[in-house]
Amino acid sequence: MKILVTGGSGFIGSHLCEALIDLDHEVVCLDNFLTGSRENTAHLRGRAGFSLVEGDVREPLESAAYDFIFHLASPASPADYAAMPVETLMINSMGCKHVLDLAVDVKAGLFISSTSEVYGKVMDGGNPCFLSEDTDRLMGSTSKRRWAYACSKALDEFLGLA
Numbered sequence: 001m002k003i004l005v006t007g008g009s010g011f012i013g014s015h016l017c018e019a020l021i022d023l024d025h026e027v028v029c030l031d032n033f034l035t036g037s038r039e040n041t042a043h044l045r046g047r048a049g050f051s052l053v054e055g056d057v058r059e060p061l062e063s064a065a066y067d068f069i070f071h072l073a074s075p076a077s078p079a080d081y082a083a084m085p086v087e088t089l090m091i092n093s094m095g096c097k098h099v100l101d102l103a104v105d106v107k108a109g110l111f112i113s114s115t116s117e118v119y120g121k122v123m124d125g126g127n128p129c130f131l132s133e134d135t136d137r138l139m140g141s142t143s144k145r146r147w148a149y150a151c152s153k154a155l156d157e158f159l160g161l162a
């Protein structure tokens, strides 16, 4: 299959790209290196089927005959999304919309990486609780950047489900 991995030169993406290449897929790794680095995928350069493209999901994406897209591009650590609130909000809204537009356009399957943060403070009490896809959510104040990440990831889920 021809597979696009957005954020493919990040922590999870680089391991995913390697696993997909090992399975003989053709992999296009798209990354703007906001939180990832070229070094993460340096070992894949020269491997058959692997290509690294510098690009930003906040811009409309070039169409290609992808069979599947893994959308991982997003600041992910608390330090990163606290330091980059505007980037986080725009990547997890406009960026996801561009990825969805591409997936619909080329009829590709799509995986969107969300986060357990979308459940909000449900888990903060310290008591074990079972979370399912339809568990109610409890968000904190808009003055706290953690919730901007959580809410923008939830928006991605709403967009994907729509």
Ligand SMILES: NC(=O)c1ccc[n+]([C@@H]2O[C@H](COP(=O)([O-])OP(=O)(O)OC[C@H]3O[C@@H](n4cnc5c(N)ncnc54)[C@H](O)[C@@H]3O)[C@@H](O)[C@H]2O)c1
Residues within 6 Å of the ligand: 006, 007, 008, 009, 010, 011, 012, 013, 030, 031, 032, 033, 034, 035, 036, 037, 055, 056, 057, 058, 071, 072, 073, 074, 075, 076, 077, 091, 095, 113, 114, 115, 116
């Ligand atoms: N690591 C975790 O524990 C965890 C937990 C839950 C969800 N996730 C989600 O998994 C995904 C990957 O997380 P990670 O830990 O590998 O993070 P990471 O920061 O290592 O990787 C994210 C990658 O996305 C790239 N990126 C960021 N903005 C981009 C943009 N506008 N255009 C193109 N590329 C862009 C970064 O440069 C980086 O390489 C994220 O969406 C994150 O929210 C991660």
